[in-house]
Amino acid sequence: MSNYLVKKGLILLSSLFLVTVLTFFLMHAIPGDPFIQDKAIPEEILQALHKHYGLDQPLYVQFFKYLDGVLHFELGPSFKYEGRTVNEIISTGFPVSFYLGMEALVIAVFGGICLGSIAAMNHRRLPDYIMMVIAVLGISVPSFILATFLQYLLAMKLSLLPVARWGSFSQTIMPALSLAALPLAFIARLTRSNMIEVLQQDYIQTAKSKGLNGIKVLLRHVLRNALLPVVTYLGPLTAAVMTGSFAIEKIFGIPGLGQWFVMSITNRDYTVIMGVTIFYSALLLLCVFIVDLLYCFIDPRIKQDYDKK
Amino acid sequence: MQKWLLAPLLLLQLLAGCGKPSSSYLPKKQELRLNLKSEPPTLDPRKATDTTSVSVLNLCFEGLTRMNPENEPTLAAAQSFTLSEDQACYTFTLRDSLWSDGHPVTAYDFEKTLKTMLNPLFPCEFAADLYIIKHAKPAKLGKCGLDQVGVIALDEKTLQIQLEHPVPYFLSCLASHAFFPTPSHVVEKNPQWLDQEYVSNGPFYLKERQYHLSMLLKKNPYYWDKEQVRLETVHLALIQDELTELSMFENAELDWAGYPLSNLPTEALPSLLQEGILNQYEIAGTYSYVFNTTQFPFNNAQIRRALSLAINREEIVNNITMMNQKPAMNLVPPMLWAQTPACFKDHDLMEAKRCFAKGLEELGIKQEEFPAVTLSYNTLVGHHKIAQAIQQQWNLALGIQVKLVNKEWKVFLDELQHGQFQVARLGGIASIEDPTTFLDEYRYLSNGKNCSKWSHPRFTALLEESDLTADATKRLALLREAESILIQEMPVAPIYFYTGVYIKQPYVKGVHISKLNQMDLKWAYVETDE
Numbered sequence: 147m148s149n150y151l152v153k154k155g156l157i158l159l160s161s162l163f164l165v166t167v168l169t170f171f172l173m174h175a176i177p178g179d180p181f182i183q184d185k186a187i188p189e190e191i192l193q194a195l196h197k198h199y200g201l202d203q204p205l206y207v208q209f210f211k212y213l214d215g216v217l218h219f220e221l222g223p224s225f226k227y228e229g230r231t232v233n234e235i236i237s238t239g240f241p242v243s244f245y246l247g248m249e250a251l252v253i254a255v256f257g258g259i260c261l262g263s264i265a266a267m268n269h270r271r272l273p274d275y276i277m278m279v280i281a282v283l284g285i286s287v288p289s290f291i292l293a294t295f296l297q298y299l300l301a302m303k304l305s306l307l308p309v310a311r312w313g314s315f316s317q318t319i320m321p322a323l324s325l326a327a328l329p330l331a332f333i334a335r336l337t338r339s340n341m342i343e344v345l346q347q348d349y350i351q352t353a354k355s356k357g358l359n360g361i362k363v364l365l366r367h368v369l370r371n372a373l374l375p376v377v378t379y380l381g382p383l384t385a386a387v388m389t390g391s392f393a394i395e396k397i398f399g400i401p402g403l404g405q406w407f408v409m410s411i412t413n414r415d416y417t418v419i420m421g422v423t424i425f426y427s428a429l430l431l432l433c434v435f436i437v438d439l440l441y442c443f444i445d446p447r448i449k450q451d452y453d454k455k
Numbered sequence: 456m457q458k459w460l461l462a463p464l465l466l467l468q469l470l471a472g473c474g475k476p477s478s479s480y481l482p483k484k485q486e487l488r489l490n491l492k493s494e495p496p497t498l499d500p501r502k503a504t505d506t507t508s509v510s511v512l513n514l515c516f517e518g519l520t521r522m523n524p525e526n527e528p529t530l531a532a533a534q535s536f537t538l539s540e541d542q543a544c545y546t547f548t549l550r551d552s553l554w555s556d557g558h559p560v561t562a563y564d565f566e567k568t569l570k571t572m573l574n575p576l577f578p579c580e581f582a583a584d585l586y587i588i589k590h591a592k593p594a595k596l597g598k599c600g601l602d603q604v605g606v607i608a609l610d611e612k613t614l615q616i617q618l619e620h621p622v623p624y625f626l627s628c629l630a631s632h633a634f635f636p637t638p639s640h641v642v643e644k645n646p647q648w649l650d651q652e653y654v655s656n657g658p659f660y661l662k663e664r665q666y667h668l669s670m671l672l673k674k675n676p677y678y679w680d681k682e683q684v685r686l687e688t689v690h691l692a693l694i695q696d697e698l699t700e701l702s703m704f705e706n707a708e709l710d711w712a713g714y715p716l717s718n719l720p721t722e723a724l725p726s727l728l729q730e731g732i733l734n735q736y737e738i739a740g741t742y743s744y745v746f747n748t749t750q751f752p753f754n755n756a757q758i759r760r761a762l763s764l765a766i767n768r769e770e771i772v773n774n775i776t777m778m779n780q781k782p783a784m785n786l787v788p789p790m791l792w793a794q795t796p797a798c799f800k801d802h803d804l805m806e807a808k809r810c811f812a813k814g815l816e817e818l819g820i821k822q823e824e825f826p827a828v829t830l831s832y833n834t835l836v837g838h839h840k841i842a843q844a845i846q847q848q849w850n851l852a853l854g855i856q857v858k859l860v861n862k863e864w865k866v867f868l869d870e871l872q873h874g875q876f877q878v879a880r881l882g883g884i885a886s887i888e889d890p891t892t893f894l895d896e897y898r899y900l901s902n903g904k905n906c907s908k909w910s911h912p913r914f915t916a917l918l919e920e921s922d923l924t925a926d927a928t929k930r931l932a933l934l935r936e937a938e939s940i941l942i943q944e945m946p947v948a949p950i951y952f953y954t955g956v957y958i959k960q961p962y963v964k965g966v967h968i969s970k971l972n973q974m975d976l977k978w979a980y981v982e983t984d985e
Contacts, residue, residue, distance in 0.1 A: 178865030181580065183504065184883070186872055186903030188583050190575075190596050198578045228497030229649050230666070238666060294698065302702055309703045310694060312668055399694040401667035414865055 154438055158431045165427040166216070166420070170209055173411075173419050180225040180414045199225060201416075212417075216424065222417035232421035239403035240425075242312065243390030246402060249318055250325035250387050258330045259376070262337025263369070269342055277334060284331025290393040293324040297397070310398045321398045325391060329383050333376055340372035347371075374445060381437035385430035389422075480707070481962050481984035485687040487976065488710045490700045492717040494667050494693055498649055500635035501572050504580045506972075509632050510716055513973055514672055514689065515655035516635040519547055519565070519614075520626050524967045524978060526888070528626035532560060532636070532656065532679075533614075542621035542925050543589075544605075549612045552679035554638045555660040556652075562608035564636040569606045572633075584633045584886070587625070589617040620922045623930060624889040631887065658684045658977045667693055685965075685980035698723075710963050710981070714738075714955030715972045721837065724777055724956065732958050735779045739790045739970040740884035740953035741893065743783070744830075744845070747876055748909040748946050752825065756944045757814030762878075763948035764799060764807035765852035766845055772951050775840045779956075783949035787890040787938055790952075790970050792931060798942040804852055811853050827856040832880035833867040841950070842880070871906050881906065884953060884972055890934045894918060897941060909946030 181187060181195050196202045200211070215222055221232035265277035300320060301309040307316050344350065345368060353363045390404025403422065410418035495508035500516055503509055521531035530536070534550035552560045569588070572579040575597040586592045589605030605617030618625065628634060638654040645652050653661045658678050663671040672689040674681065692709065694700050697720045704712035713719040714736075719727070727733040746753040746762075753759055768782030781789075784797035800806070815822060830846065832838040839861060846857040862870065870876055885892040896904040897911075898918045917937040924930040941947075955972060962982040967975040 176866070177869040178863075179869075182865055182868045182872065183580070184868060185504065185581070185886070186906075187580050188903055191580060191582055194575055195578050195580065198576070226496050227494065228499055228502060229647070297699070297702055302706060305706070309706050309708055310696075310699045311692065397696045397699055399668070399692065399696070399699060401665070401693075405667075405695075412864065 150442075151439075154435055158435055161431055162424070162427055166213070166424055167209075169420060169423045170212065171205070173416060174205055176414075178414050180416065182414075212420065221421040221424075224415055224418050226413040226415040226418070232417050235406060235418060236403065236421060236425055239390070239401065239406060240388075242400060243395075243402035243404055244388050246318055246321055246325065246400065247384075247388035247390065249322040250329070251384060253322060253326035254329035254333055254383075254387075255376075255380070257326065258333025259337050259369070259373070261330070261334040263341060263364070265334065265338045266341035266345065266372075267364075269345075274338075277338070281331040281334045281338075284327045284334075287327065288393075289324045289328060289391065290397060292327050293320065293394055293397045296320045296323060312398070312400045317398070321394050321400060324394055325387060329379075329387065332379065336375050336379065337372060340375055341368055344368050344372045370444075377437060377440060377444060381433040382430060385426070385433040389426050389429060482981050483983060485685055485981060485983065486690065487686055487688070487963065487979065487981060488690045488692070488708070490694050490703070490709055490712065490717050491670065491691040492693065492700075493695055498653065498661070500632050500637060501568060501577070501579055503632060507716075510974060511661075511670070511672075511691070512632045512635060513657075514659045514976055515653075515657045515661060516632065517657040518629045518631070518634045518636070519549075520629040521977070522627065522630045522967075522969050522975070526970055528630050531630070532565075533629075543618045545616045545618075545625065546609075547614045547616070549614065550679060551612075552656060553677040554641075554654045554656050555675045555677055556638070556641070556654045557677055558638065558640055558654075559611075560636060560638075560656050561611045562614035563611065564639045565614050565634075566606050566608040567639045567642075568635070568637045570601045570604055571637075573604055574601060581633055584628075584631075587618055587620075587622050587628070589619050591619075621925045623925075623927055624887055624891075627888045659686075659689060669693060680977075684977055686976060689976060704958060704960075707960070710960045711957060711966075712959075713957035715957075715968055715974050719956055719958070721777070727958060734957050734959065736955050736968060737781075737788075737790055737970075738884055738953040738955050738972045739788045739888070740882065740972070741783050741786060741788055741949050742780075742841075742880075742882045742951050742953060743786070743947050743949045745871075745879050745881040745907050745947045746909075746945070747874055747878070748907050749874060750877055752814070752818055752820075753877060755814045755818050757810045757817060759945040759948070760943075761807045761811035761814055761853060762849060762855075763945045764803045764810065765849055766948060766950065767802040767848050768950055769801055770848075771841055771844055775844060776837070776951065778954050780951040780954050783952050784942075785938060786941060786947065786949050787893045787934075788885070788952045791885060791888060791890050791892075792934075795935070798939060807852055822854065825855060827858055829858045829860055829877045830880075831860045831862055831867065831870070831876050831878070833864045834861045838880050872903060874906070874908060876906075879906070881947065882953070886971065888970055890931075890938070891918070891921070894934060894937055894941070897946060907946035909944065911940055911944060914940045914944075 179201070181192060193202070200208065212222070219233070224230045224232060224235065261277045261280065265274045268274045297309055297320060300307045307319055311317055350363065350367055353367050390402035392404045392408045394400070395402045395404045406418055406422045410422060491507060491510065493507050495503070495511050496505055497503050497508055498511060500512050503512055517531045519531060519533040520528040523529045532549055532552055533547040536545050536547045538545055549560065549562055554560055569585065571577050572582055573585060573591050573594045575595055582595050590599055590603045593599040594601050594604045607615045609615055622628070636656065641648045641652050641654050648654070655661070655675070658675055659672040660675045661670065662673045670691040672691065674684050674687050678684060694703065697718050700709065700712050700717055701720060701723055703709045724733065746759045748754055772780040772782055782801050784799050784801055785795050787795070789795050815825065830842050832842050842859050846859055849855045849857055871879055883893070895918065896902060897907070897909060898915055899905065900908060900910045914937050917933050921930045921933040924933060955968065963979070964982060965979045967978060969975065
């Protein structure tokens with residue numbers, strides 16, 4: 147078991163390092179720099195700016211300096227936003243995205259499992275078809291279209307919710323729903339197909355014929371086995387949903403982390419690009435790691451495999 | 456099954472339209488809710504270069520002068536001034552005014568701010584705007600000391616500014632953020648002043664700032680002219696999405712949508728126009744296409760002229776941009792000098808064909824040998840549509856094959872400034888209220904803004920002569936002649952003059968928008984129900 151953990155941990159750290167190196171050099175390879183703008187800056191001023199921000203040094207020097215900062219959890223100042231550090235940008239943006247992401251995750255997981263189960267239990271009957279239409283819509287309609295539609299319907303036409311912005315619970319509902327739609331549909335489909343398969347297994351027939359009630363069979367025997375693939379999907383999903391979405395944050399004017407992934411590149415805000423990328427990779431790898439751990443408990447076969455070796 | 460699907464739809468239909476505020480609604484307080492669109496990168500007047508930051512600075516700070524609603528510079532932080540015989544040395548007497556923390560505004564604040572910006576080590580991107588001040592450029596280059604720069608505070612209330620040459624529009628320059636003072640008693644003590652102690656001297660001060668969410672401005676109780684300021688509160692939302700902004704406006708969550716702080720979605724313009732609530736105004740700015748004059752075949756003036764004449768500007772403004780823009784047959788917008796006759800005729804196919812034939816002859820090539828032209832622009836639907844139209848117009852008029860290439864913004868700028876293009880989109884809004892703001896770009900080859908790499912000895916000589924001409928009429932005549940040379944040579948093809956569009960709630964009054972597309976709320980107010 148500990149072997150398994152050490153191996154996974156090492157893979158995690160080396161992946162993170164690789165991501166850092168690749169991002170750093172790719173980022174510097176794209177044309178344009180943080181200070182280029184439509185009003186051309188005289189050469190002497192540009193040089194002074196580069197010197198001020200340490201961009202005049204050779205690239206490898208900049209890289210090792212940066213790496214040194216990262217090891218001390220110092221991600222540097224933003225080039226574009228005066229007086230703001232990347233640490234601060236992450237520490238103020240992440241809680242917002244986390245809150246929204248969790249709300250969306252809860253909706254997606256509960257909604258998805260419920261819809262999937264109902265569909266599977268009513269296989270090839272009306273509820274099944276309705277659920278599947280919803281799922282197909284959820285997968286095929288992009289979140290920003292759904293967001294605009296919800297805005298039009300719930301805020302403009304029905305005046306039930308505020309159009310946008312951030313601060314109260316009512317302002318989180320529409321963005322959370324828009325974010326949840328795709329994973330919800332995906333989870334519903336996963337649950338449904340796995341449940342249909344599990345429901346045909348002999349042990350389910352046995353449980354039913356022993357006279358256990360339907361709910362018990364469903365919860366203890368069917369769902370537990372049908373949800374394994376959902377757990378796998380949950381790792382990357384959690385990381386993605388917690389770090390926010392550019393489109394949703396833009397449409398609803400939410401001060402989350404998601405917009406920085408796009409904005410930092412448009413601005414060539416080097417330190418922010420690096421900071422948010424490293425943060426996202428670390429979070430993603432961590433979530434995948436946790437899923438691996440969870441697997442050991444849910445699926446005893448994995449643990450046994452490792453213990454044998 | 457179909458019937459129960461209809462039920463929720465019917466319910467929605469019934470509920471639709473509920474909760475809309477009526478058109479006769481009047482607010483209770485002197486409060487204005489605007490959308491600033493994006494987070495201002497900096498609120499330091501010494502560093503800001505982008506329009507978002509400058510919009511906030513214009514509300515919070517005030518220079519020696521301020522543009523009044525008639526677009527004339529009037530004395531603001533200065534009470535009076537004298538101008539030397541050679542018209543190059545201004546001596547200002549400051550009025551007794553206070554910073555928003557109650558400290559007096561002094562001439563030293565102005566001097567220290569300007570000299571900091573000109574310090575070679577200080578990261579000020581627009582320092583070149585200050586090069587009209589004597590010895591400013593050598594100081595920034597580190598070739599002379601800051602003590603030689605022509606800005607001196609003679610005492611607490613007297614500021615002397617010595618210029619390199621007479622600048623007839625200098626009083627308007629002083630109203631821009633480049634010449635705003637910073638509170639030296641705070642800046643020197645607290646390097647974190649932007650976050651912790653944001654002190655300003657304008658009609659409003661920053662009360663609260665939530666990054667990427669909102670800003671709250673309050674009327675400055677220490678402002679010298681506070682009787683004129685009627686608004687008590689200005690809320691600035693930071694909504695990037697134009698459609699969301701429009702929805703919020705329609706839901707009465709905003710008092711203003713569109714220019715000059717943001718933009719209206721192009722798709723919404725026709726219906727807003729039809730409803731009769733769309734407001735339009737002219738901006739001193741020109742949308743144009745620049746030719747890379749170092750590249751064959753654009754090294755030939757006749758070819759450039761032919762391409763420019765073949766553009767059908769009327770068609771573009773009527774069918775594509777649709778914001779009531781005027782076709783541009785001059786580089787300098789008519790707003791910056793009274794009544795300029797158009798330098799050429801729009802869509803003059805006869806003349807275009809004649810110039811094209813002459814150009815081909817000069818280059819010594821046949822029509823079939825004329826290479827395919829690459830037209831670059833930054834990725835944006837509006838630019839793409841215009842480029843498509845021009846692609847077709849050139850093809851029809853002159854039989855030229857045009858390839859369209861769109862680039863990400865910073866990549867586009869990088870290629871533009873390094874001369875890696877043939878024809879490229881260029882757009883600019885005047886930074887000062889004077890024709891030189893457009894003409895100066897082409898004065899010297901060394902100017903980074905001169906992407907065309909075009910230069911002309913007579914053009915340069917005329918601009919240099921205009922610097923030394925104190926007589927306003929003579930100076931304008933020189934500038935007009937310079938412009939006509941530029942248009943004759945056509946390193947840049949003007950297409951249309953910018954306009955701005957906005958919608959506002961009917962109770963919003965007195966908002967002033969300058970020729971440079973900057974909003975001023977000093978005189979703004981809302982009609983309240985009292």
